[in-house]
Amino acid sequence: METSYILSDHGMVLSYEEGKIIQKPLKNILDFEDLVIIKNVGFGSYSIQIKNEEIFSFNSHLTHHNKAVDDHFIKFEYLDNKVVFFKINDNYLSSFPDSSMNTLPEAITWERFRILSEQELKRIIYLSQNSLLIDEKLYSFSSASTEVMNFGDMRIEFNDLFSDINKNITEFTFFIDNFPFFAKIINPLFVYVIFGNGDILSQFKMSIKSLVDVGKYKGDVLIVTDHEEEVQELCKDYNLRNVIIIQATATATDRLDFVGIRVRMLASDIVKSYSPIFYIDADVLIVKDINPTLVKSSKFEKISAQLEDYLYFNNKIKHNISVGSTLFNECPFEINDVNGFNGGVLFVPSGEKFQDIFKIAYIMMVKYTHRNGRESIPFYEQSILNYILYKSNNFSPEPVSSITELSCEEVKKDAVFIHYFPAGGERTTHMKNDIKELGLC
Structure with missing residues (x-):
């Protein structure tokens, strides 16, 4: 024993x-x-x-x-x-x-x-600390005995939880009477990558404040940074369940390190037990309660990001270097003339389910840049992700495209995220102005 x-x-x-x-x-x-x-x-x-x-x-x-x-x-x-x-x-x-x-x-x-x-104890602790989505309704842990865990009126037997069929971390099947029910664990994670100098810390300060104060988010946040002390200071007053800071001062030395690290993070075991996951750039504000989005997004089964659809630009994956045309033209595959996507807001339904696809993206990034040079891929990991996710049929514009707005456009009523990259060097100023309008100063 x-x-x-x-x-x-x-x-x-x-x-x-x-x-x-x-x-x-x-x-x-x-x-x-x-x-x-x-x-x-x-x-x-x-x-x-x-x-x-x-x-x-x-x-x-x-x-x-x-x-x-x-x-x-x-x-x-x-x-x-x-x-x-x-x-x-x-x-x-x-x-x-x-x-x-x-x-x-x-x-x-x-x-x-x-x-x-x-292993069994870790499993039931994990379940007790998160919510379950069953038949599009959210359930929280209420009690347990030696036979069952109760989530409201859902009575889940330990024999079902520990069944050999239930091998996945973030979902499982159980029976009530003679009928099966399918549960998804809602254990959200927001991921930031904060590197370099300039306005990055100012932008992150506004972004994390909007996530907590406007988005009403209280879950876990993972931050990879070379500004550990400053980031800890910015996060200490927020009532977040868990802030995971990965210090990368000595391990990131060039642009590929700074932006490519997010692919490696999403391929790691650190994020494996989370669902859903949202990666967001520091120049993104949250302008609406995020919690309904965390639930609604759980019905989507593919990785999502905002489609690039800008006037006067060719936004197609086959033609635009910012969304992977360099890689596509070198090794094309069968696909319609679709728009590529911007990686500034990236939705991953489950760290566990998509760990392997991010491992593939990471391996491709290392192999390609080793052969061709570390600056050989325009827009680095964004090109890699466009190529890999479209080629493997793991990308969908939704839910992110419908709830993400650019700062240069009129904000639609369904917008949850505003991405400020079109403002270029003025993005920090634009974010500050909108932060004032949100009453977060």
Whole structure:
């Protein structure tokens, strides 16, 4: 038996705090160091220990945790393969609704516990901290027991969650009565890449402020930057769930590094558990509550960005170097004369599902620039992504094209993002003016 964790019939995990065993809610578990574990001693005997002190055990009265030699081994009474009673001497371990623990002479309901592997525990913690989209309705975690997790009126059995069919991180299938239901995990991530000098930090400051204050976003943000201290300072006052900052001062030295790093990030395991993902440039403002977009976008199955559709320009992928014509003309494929897209707002439905396509894009970028030079691809990763996503049929203009506006155009009522790159050197000034209109000064 591998190291196992203990879930009470109140849907909480046994933990050690201030000299006693308690039950910790799933949402409150940040690490496993103080969690109680079950160790198989051998011959049907088990010992209760703390994760970070696996040499010593709890005594049989569970009053202290540093017993050098167990005074009594625990016995399991199996109710099924994973649900048990713990028998200690002649009593049974019992959990109470107030999070306390005790032992009682009889085993009824509160004496039921579920044994969880580390992988299973990580899975249910992840689910408890995110929302589920089922039949276009959003559900939040409400409670659990040794048998089920409850998301509102959706009762999801552990046997379904841990079924071999459910191999994906960000979606799963479960049954209620005789009917299957399909759940998507809503665990959003916004990604920024902040490199170089000039106005980039000023633009990022306005962008992140609009994301939180106007967009009402409280999820995770991933920032790759060579300005770690400044970015930390800008983010510290926002009520974001998690800010992941990757410092890249010594690892990014030229333009290809600065812009190509986002492809590598989207190909990494860092983003694998997120859905949906939005990459946005620093010169993008959010002008509407983002949360309905996070839900609505979940019905889209392809990567999306804003189509380039500018007057007086040929915006076609076959003809415009900014959207991949250099690569297309060198190795063409069958496609209509479609417009290319701008990568300043990039929607990825699932980090897990599209990890491989970003790995392919990264490998192509390295191979091509190694042979032809690091400046050989006009518009760098934007050209690569246009070529790869169109060729693999993984691109759709929606949802991003309908909700993204350029700063040089009249803002449509459905706009969520405004991208300021057409303003060139004046983009910071334009952003400041719009920030004032949004009342964010």
